Amino acid sequence: MDIIVNGCVVTLPDLDSIISYKKKLYQSVFNLETELKEKQEELNRTKLYLRSHCNHNWVVDSIDSMKGYKQGIIIKYCDKCELNF
Numbered sequence: 001m002d003i004i005v006n007g008c009v010v011t012l013p014d015l016d017s018i019i020s021y022k023k024k025l026y027q028s029v030f031n032l033e034t035e036l037k038e039k040q041e042e043l044n045r046t047k048l049y050l051r052s053h054c055n056h057n058w059v060v061d062s063i064d065s066m067k068g069y070k071q072g073i074i075i076k077y078c079d080k081c082e083l084n085f
Contacts, residue, residue: 001018003021050083051083054080054081054083056078056080056081056083057079058076058078059076059077059078059079060074060075060076061074061075061077
């Protein structure tokens with residue numbers, strides 16, 4: 001089985017190597033998912049703080065959506081903290 005490591009093709013010669021690689025890859029994915037969840041929670045806490053403490057300057061604008069080619073969708077956001085209404 002061939003894998004890519006730092007842009008180079010590496011051949012795993014036997015089943016034990018592939019199993020070891022799978023275990024390391026699984027652990028890496030688990031760690032990344034955990035880190036992503038923690039970062040998402042921190043982002044949510046930050047947004048909640050900003051929602052209460054920012055002296056918002058709300059801007060009303062419109063955007064076009066390519067999905068279904070809808071034009072002129074109205075949006076409202078703060079031009080300081082970039083939260084949407």
